[in-house]
Amino acid sequence: MSLETKKILLGISGGIAAYKTPELVRRLRERGADVQIILTHSANEFVTETSLQAVSGKPIRSNIWDKEAEAAMGHIELARWADVILIAPATAEMLSRLASGSAGDLLTTVCLASEAEVVVAPAMNRVMWSNPAVQANRKLLEDRGVQILGPDSGSQACGEEGAGRMLDPQQIAEKVMAPKLTSVSSLVLRGKTVMITAGPTREPLDPVRYITNRSSGKMGYAMAVAARDAGANVILVSGPVSLVPPTGVKVVNIESADDLLAAAHAEVAETDIFIAAAAVADYRPSVRENTKIKKSADEITLSMVKTPDVLATISRLAERPFCVGFAAETDNVKDYALGKLTKKRLDMIVANRVGENLGFDCDDNAAVVYWRGGEQAFPMASKAQLADDLMQLVTERYKLRNSEEVIAANSVARD
Numbered sequence: 001m002s003l004e005t006k007k008i009l010l011g012i013s014g015g016i017a018a019y020k021t022p023e024l025v026r027r028l029r030e031r032g033a034d035v036q037i038i039l040t041h042s043a044n045e046f047v048t049e050t051s052l053q054a055v056s057g058k059p060i061r062s063n064i065w066d067k068e069a070e071a072a073m074g075h076i077e078l079a080r081w082a083d084v085i086l087i088a089p090a091t092a093e094m095l096s097r098l099a100s101g102s103a104g105d106l107l108t109t110v111c112l113a114s115e116a117e118v119v120v121a122p123a124m125n126r127v128m129w130s131n132p133a134v135q136a137n138r139k140l141l142e143d144r145g146v147q148i149l150g151p152d153s154g155s156q157a158c159g160e161e162g163a164g165r166m167l168d169p170q171q172i173a174e175k176v177m178a179p180k181l182t183s184v185s186s187l188v189l190r191g192k193t194v195m196i197t198a199g200p201t202r203e204p205l206d207p208v209r210y211i212t213n214r215s216s217g218k219m220g221y222a223m224a225v226a227a228r229d230a231g232a233n234v235i236l237v238s239g240p241v242s243l244v245p246p247t248g249v250k251v252v253n254i255e256s257a258d259d260l261l262a263a264a265h266a267e268v269a270e271t272d273i274f275i276a277a278a279a280v281a282d283y284r285p286s287v288r289e290n291t292k293i294k295k296s297a298d299e300i301t302l303s304m305v306k307t308p309d310v311l312a313t314i315s316r317l318a319e320r321p322f323c324v325g326f327a328a329e330t331d332n333v334k335d336y337a338l339g340k341l342t343k344k345r346l347d348m349i350v351a352n353r354v355g356e357n358l359g360f361d362c363d364d365n366a367a368v369v370y371w372r373g374g375e376q377a378f379p380m381a382s383k384a385q386l387a388d389d390l391m392q393l394v395t396e397r398y399k400l401r402n403s404e405e406v407i408a409a410n411s412v413a414r415d
C-alpha cells in the first residue's frame, strides 16, 4: 500500500530487533512516507542515531529535555505532526508504559499528547511475550484501539523458538496503514468468533503410515492472524504442520478428516464465521490396519472411501455460520470454484491455482474470490498480506449478509 504523503512518527524502543529499524525506515520511505524517529534511551544501545539519521534524512529526537526543540513545545509539535505513531520494536517495558499512561520520556509523552493512530510491533523473548502481565497490557492497549502488529513466531535472538519476533520490516511497512486501521473490520469482528481450519489431514493406513497432501497450513495460519488482528476471537483447527501457533488464538490439533469434522462440530455453535482453509483428504483408506502392513506381495491394492465433507456439513446446519471455502485447483479453477460455491451452499469461495511452486508450501499466493453475483481478484502477495485483504472482504460480505437478513426479517414481520 502506498504511504505517499503519510507522516509516520517511528518510535524505537530498546529491544534487540532495533537493529532492523534502518531497514524498516527504508521500506517506509520507499512507499513515500515521511519518517521522523524518536529513539528511547535504551534503543540507543542497539542502533546508532547516525545510521537512523542517514536513512530517515531527519535529525533523531530522543531527549524530552532538548532545550532548542522544547522552546517551541517540540513534543506537542511532534504529536500533532504524526498521521500515525509506529513503535517498532515495542519492548515489554514500552507496552507497560503505554498501558499505564506513563509520560516519563519523549516517546510516551508524544503518544499521550497525540490523536494519531498508535501501531506497535512488539518484539521480545517468547517467555516474556507469554507472561500474563505483558498479555494483559497487550489486551488493554488493543481494547483502547492500539493496533498490534505481530509478533511473529520463529527462531529468536536469544536462541529460543516461539512467538515474540518482530515482524519483518517489509510486513510492518505493508501493514502500518493497512485499510483495516480505518475500516469497519475491527468494529464488525469485535466479539465475534471466527473458526479457521488449516493444514493437511492424515488418513492412516496402519499404525505407522498415512496418506496426506502438500498443504503447509501457511494460508490458514495467516488467516487466523488476520482475523485475530481484526479483533475476532479465533479458533484454529489445525492439521499436522510445522508452524508455531499464533498467540491469542485457540488451537485445536487434529489428524484426520473425521477428527476435523468432530472438532468443527464441537465449536460451531459459538462460531459466526467459518473459514475452511484446510486441505482435507477427499478419500481415506477403507480399512485402518491395527498392525503394520508387511512387505510380502509384489503388488497391493488400496481400497479408499470418501471422507466426510466438513464444509458442506457445516454449511447445511440449520444454524449455520457465514461459510467461506477455499478451492485449490490445478486447472479449470473458476469452474470448479463456482461449482463448489453452489453445491456446498457457501457464502464465498477463495480460489487459487496450485502446482509446482504455486499455492502449497510457499510464502506468496494470489487468489480470486467468488460469491453469488460477484468476484474480486487479489494479485500475488505475501500470504500475510493476502490474508489481511481476504479478511477485509470476508468482513464486508459478512456484514452485508447480516444486514440483508435483518431487512428480510423486518419485512416478514411487517407482512
Ligand SMILES: Cc1cc2nc3c(=O)[nH]c(=O)nc-3n(C[C@H](O)[C@H](O)[C@H](O)COP(=O)(O)O)c2cc1C
Pocket (backbone or CB within 6 Å): 012, 013, 014, 015, 016, 017, 040, 041, 042, 043, 090, 091, 092, 093, 094, 123, 124, 125, 128
Ligand atoms: C541485550 C539486551 C536485549 C534486550 N532485548 C529486549 C527485547 O528484545 N525485548 C524487550 O522487551 N526487552 C529487551 N531488553 C530489555 C529492555 O532493553 C529493557 O526492558 C529496557 O528498559 C527497555 O526500555 P525502553 O522500552 O524504554 O526502550 C533487552 C535488554 C538487553 C540488555
